[in-house]
């Protein structure tokens with residue numbers, strides 16, 4: 419238990435029990451004049467970190483990296499990763515793990531400062547982050563959580579009072595990131611590349627203890643761990659795809675083994691439906707396009723399988739065959755969960771022959787008529803077809819008629835069907851143009867009101883309330899593709 423100026427902090431440091439090549443001890447670099455920007459009270463409460471609250475000087479100094487409690491041994495984690503297909507040594511270049519918060523309920527979460535200064539893994543970078551991208555990560559990660567997607571969370575953003583040089587001088591900021599762990603596919607790749615088989619086993623045992631304790635009694639625990647990771651990733655990618663979320667930089671270092679979404683750099687939500695859509699400015703070949711996410715996840719998991727091979731060979735006479743069999747299950751898990759999710763979006767409670775075709779035909783029409791993804795499902799949910807012009811076309815009307823026949827054939831009442839659809843079709847998502855408006859006001863004018871208002875509606879995305887109405891509006895037609903950049 420560390421005691422810091424009245425804040426009682428009880429960070430644990432279980433990661434320090436791993437081989438010391440897995441991390442470097444490093445302290446955050448103090449900043450000039452920290453200021454609060456946003457603090458997540460409800461998450462603080464959940465984590466039993468209530469006394470860090472907004473307004474407290476001690477909390478601010480802690481989350482700016484200016485003072486860390488006695489006994490708190492902060493580290494930067496080592497990892498490697500395939501970035502756009504190329505293997506590289508990476509590590510936390512600008513993130514510093516303060517420690518793990520343990521709660522009375524038995525939870526354990528990493529508390530990490532992103533943008534807290536240089537580490538031995540900074541590779542020429544400045545170790546800093548800027549306000550816009552940190553607010554963007556806060557907003558989208560919290561929106562994803564509210565949408566029901568496993569994700570790392572955001573506890574706070576503070577400004578550092580320092581200027582950070584990018585293409586132009588920008589206000590510096592630090593995000594406090596909370597994750598069930600930061601163990602990545604790339605963490606295993608790092609150990610496979612630079613460690614011993616014993617190191618690999620220690621990391622795998624640690625991962626099992628932390629994320630899959632229920633498999634400890636099984637015979638082939640490492641194979642089972644791989645299976646669990648594959649299943650979690652399949653379900654995660656289904657959730658992204660059903661919501662129209664494009665991660666944008668699915669490098670193996672940006673894929674957790676816990677199944678949480680991590681690394682909100684160039685991500686975005688689809689407005690106009692286009693299966694091959696790409697937002698990230700650096701993804702020139704569409705490697706991480708919307709319709710590639712499931713394929714890339716399998717590719718990344720194959721890299722994990724390679725990293726685990728020495729452990730699996732001890733368990734199995736035919737390690738490669740066993741790993742491949744698990745990997746093949748990804749597509750099956752994905753397809754089942756995706757079809758089920760799509761049926762729910764269309765108010766269908768059970769599966770019938772013809773459902774997959776009904777879904778496919780809708781998506782084909784949406785592609786042809788450049789439909790807005792979220793708004794189309796919202797319109798179907800509310801039976802309100804004033805928002806998009808293609809709803810008046812015969813093609814839509816014919817599909818709508820088929821859908822109505824199928825929906826009404828069910829035993830549930832129309833009201834029950836509508837409620838079911840409301841649970842699976844968000845009314846609001848972080849619309850790209852709204853996110854940009856909110857971030858511009860914050861960065862250019864220090865006006866945080868648009869950000870806070872947007873955040874507030876995004877915390878109840880399935881609520882269908884009147885106050886959400888303006889956030890439901892479709893983006894203005896600009897004729898220009900939305901572009902995102904790796905978070906800097």
Ligand code: AMP
Nearest residue numbers: 508509510511512540543544545546904
């Ligand atoms: P990302 O694209 O966010 O996954 O980052 C890839 C790698 O670059 C990670 O190792 C980051 O820690 C590192 N990195 C990104 N920005 C900076 C920065 N400003 N200073 C140091 N390292 C950075």
Ligand code: MG
Nearest residue numbers: 671672680681
């Ligand atoms: Mg990353």
